[in-house]
Amino acid sequence: MQLSVIILNYNVRHFLELCVSSVEAALVDFDSEIIVIDNNSSDDSCQMMKERFPEVQLIENKENSGFPKGNNIGVAKAKGKYICILNPDTVVAEDTFVKVLAFAERQKNLGIIGVKLIDGAGKFLPESKRGTPTPWVAFTKITALYKLFPNTTLFDRYYAGHLAKNQTGEVEILVGAFMVMEKQLYLDVGGFDEDCFMYSDDIDLSYMVLQKRKSNYYFHETTVIHYKGESTVKDSTYMKRFQEAMNFFYKKHFKVSVLFSIFMKIGILFFSVIKMFQGKRIVQKGKKHFVLYSKNNSLVNKLANVLQKKVVFHDLNTEKMELPSLTPPELPIEILLDANTIPFKKCIAFMEILKNKRFTFKIVSKENEFLIGSDNSNERGTVVKIDV
Template identity: 65%
Template structure:
């Protein structure tokens, strides 16, 4: 078997359905398996997987064992030569795994491969590629020196700014939302360190792979949506665990002076407070117009019943000839993409094409009864049930 995709889920039932749907589409031409590990979700995640995706291997934990252990449990049953650790709040393109697999096979000393990640608004997520967060590198992040001197190697290491978002190359640290590596290597380094509940586990794994003499890569030639804010509600518990995670990483890998210990403690608290502020719910803006890309008039009627507003209907078959332009779609519009007729790769391209234009995005997964998306990487996404009568 070529590939095992490991998806660790905790109470994100609808995002999980969208994710698995996209992974299924992306593995049609690959000898692969999908393994979903559920950390004792209280929503309908497990029943949904059983009914919607009977070929997916489902592992149910009787408690929330955390990110590292949950993924280790999944990898322990993986049969693929390669594995991909994938967040449940992601959407991959139909050719994502084929591209990454082909790239990985060409490398002589392969460590971990990460890809270009964007949020639900189409904006690039800088954590797609990072440097080792030594005390100095963390300092440049805390003081925003990486923004002031983006081209200086001395200041720009935190987000590996020696590479642009559209440039493939070597990096040190990759994010746990998408980590592609050999099954053998994962087990050689011992997988994720289960002493860390979450938040620095991907940094730690990336660093352990580097210590084995392997090379980690950021691969830009495929884009994956990571809704991000859906995985974790940024509350007091998050703040506490984030502090514990960063403290864990420094104690494990670095011998630093008392001064740096105090400094990093202050920095960790600062980071945590900022993240908590960013994670607070913001007032949602109501879309003034809705544009549905589909071939089904029935879907239009269902959406109108939910939003109680006029929905412009642009048939996707004719859109291929019309060609969407930035000028034709105004600020305040919500673009709704019907995956029944609109590939995930096309959905991702629309996100990127219309980013930062005051436009929001939603996807209707194939054979699903809901619309899903997110308007901020720091907030929970939105799920709207539209009914099953159009399926």
């Protein structure tokens, strides 16, 4: 088998459904499998999987065993030469795996491949490519020196500043939302370290692969949506686990002084507090336009009833994704992308093209059951159910 896609889920039923729909569309021409591991969700994730995707292998854990252990359970069942560790709050394009595996086959000393990630507003996520967070690199991150001195080798290593977002090349650290590697390499390094519950597991795995003298790559030629934060409420528990995760990585891989350890503890606390407040939901106030991009005109009235607003229809039979003239033009625009009639790749491309503060996006799910999306990377996403 060529590829096994491993998706670990915890209480994100609607995002999982959208994710698996996109993965199925991307695996049409592959000898492949999808394995979903559920970490004892309290929502109806498992029931949805059984009803909507009976062909997908579903593993139902009886407890929330954390990100590393959950993924290790899935990989143990995988039959593919390659595995893809994939978050449930992601959307892949129809040609994502075609491009990534073609790139993988060309490499002679392959480690892990990551791709360009964007958030729900179409904006590039800098964590798509990172450097090893050595004590100095971590210092530049926590003190924001990387922002004050961009494009400076001494300060820009945290987000792998030697590579532009539209440039493929070697990097040290990749994000666990999307990782492709050979299954055997994953097993050779021991997989995700189960002593880390979550948050630094992807850093640790990337670093262990580097220690095997393998090359990790950031691959920019396909884009994946990562809504972020769907499985985690950024509360006091988040802060505690974030601190534990960073301490875990430093104790495992670096010898640091007591003074630096104290500084890092203060810095991690400060950084995690910022993350907690960033995670508070940002409510967009005021009126907005709604524009539906679809080939199905009958969907307009249904969405207008759900949103209690007028929805402007843009017929994609014209093959042009241009914005219609709207009055008043200064109002923010919510773009509704119909995944039933628009390829996921086109949805992703449109979000990248129109990324700015004026536009927000929601995707209409397969079967027209819900709208889903998020307005920025610091908030949890929104699900709006549609009466079928």
